[in-house]
Amino acid sequence: MIVNKYTNRTVIINNETYLYFGGTHYLGMQNNAAFISIIQDNLKKWGTSYGSSRNANIKLNIYDTFESYFANFLNFEASVSISSGTLASFLVKDLFNSKKFKSFHINNSHPSIIFKNSNPVFINGLLNPLLSNNSTENIIITSDAILALKTQPTNFDFLHDINPSKNVTLLIDESHSLGVLGNNGCGISSSINHPILKRKIFISSLSKSYGVSGGIIASDSNFISKIKNHALFIGAAGVNPAYLQSIMGAKALYLKQLLLLKSNLDYFYSRINNNPKYNYTPNYPVCYYPASLKAQFLNHKIITTNFLYNNNQINRIVINANHTKNDLDVLLELLNT
Numbered sequence: 001m002i003v004n005k006y007t008n009r010t011v012i013i014n015n016e017t018y019l020y021f022g023g024t025h026y027l028g029m030q031n032n033a034a035f036i037s038i039i040q041d042n043l044k045k046w047g048t049s050y051g052s053s054r055n056a057n058i059k060l061n062i063y064d065t066f067e068s069y070f071a072n073f074l075n076f077e078a079s080v081s082i083s084s085g086t087l088a089s090f091l092v093k094d095l096f097n098s099k100k101f102k103s104f105h106i107n108n109s110h111p112s113i114i115f116k117n118s119n120p121v122f123i124n125g126l127l128n129p130l131l132s133n134n135s136t137e138n139i140i141i142t143s144d145a146i147l148a149l150k151t152q153p154t155n156f157d158f159l160h161d162i163n164p165s166k167n168v169t170l171l172i173d174e175s176h177s178l179g180v181l182g183n184n185g186c187g188i189s190s191s192i193n194h195p196i197l198k199r200k201i202f203i204s205s206l207s208k209s210y211g212v213s214g215g216i217i218a219s220d221s222n223f224i225s226k227i228k229n230h231a232l233f234i235g236a237a238g239v240n241p242a243y244l245q246s247i248m249g250a251k252a253l254y255l256k257q258l259l260l261l262k263s264n265l266d267y268f269y270s271r272i273n274n275n276p277k278y279n280y281t282p283n284y285p286v287c288y289y290p291a292s293l294k295a296q297f298l299n300h301k302i303i304t305t306n307f308l309y310n311n312n313q314i315n316r317i318v319i320n321a322n323h324t325k326n327d328l329d330v331l332l333e334l335l336n337t
Helices: 033-046 061-074 085-096 157-161 221-228 231-235 241-249 251-269 291-299 325-335
Strands: 010-013 016-021 078-082 102-105 137-144 166-173 197-205 215-219 286-288 302-309 312-318
Touching: 016 325, 033 241, 033 251, 061 078, 061 215, 061 241, 078 085, 078 221, 085 166, 085 197, 085 215, 085 221, 085 231, 215 221, 221 231, 241 251, 251 325, 291 302, 291 312, 302 325
Parallel strands: 016 302, 102 137, 137 166, 166 197
Antiparallel strands: 010 016, 078 215, 197 215, 286 312, 302 312
């Protein structure tokens, strides 16, 4: 389906209006009038882009200001903004490729954070024996905060079962939890603490809940300093500075939209029948449904998200902060039939 205007609550297809319950704009910022106004003001100050290296002799103070602000928000020592979430993943992985380490991943994590020749954390539901043996080695474990086809945060209790001889780094992709979960939307990384963890690395896209193009990496100051000295980081342009200024200027607006989202989720999930064919968690704005229902959605002029991902067919309903109670009632009538 090709559309010629960005979608919000509704989408027009063949001159007909459909309710839209898809995408990833959980807070509804992408076409929020107040947010657009903030961006327009900051574009006047910073321009439409800044193509210079972050390490050039002229430096924009907004980068350091934003990165200090956002590290504090995420409860990390330091952060660095990157032009995209995918590039953030690439930079982190490339930094590790020069080291001797063994990598592990949780199945169905985003492909961009999985290292070549990575090992699964679990084999047939049990912890990989390579994590419980007594070999002293550096390992990195990668995972999404919210895995594909899941609606609950990833369970990291398995960290208790890893042999303490390991030096463990945990890399978490929070692209689908930033802005939605945690204290004021800070994500789940700051709540994951275990003595075995020598380092935590947070990465995320900013284009989902935060509504602007860009990515973020957060960790300890030493690691972030290494990212900033990476040749690719030095040679690449940064995030549009107007976007970073706008994120800080929209702090109250993000919180307002998060409250609206939570209100919508409370309304929706308190009224949906407890049907096992739907996969959802009451505080998360995604509900998976069986593919057999896709035609019914179209017949009722409702568009959801459908695509193939990691060899899994994704069929999901996404509720955002801008949906009205009437929108939700239309969706509920279909789901509860």
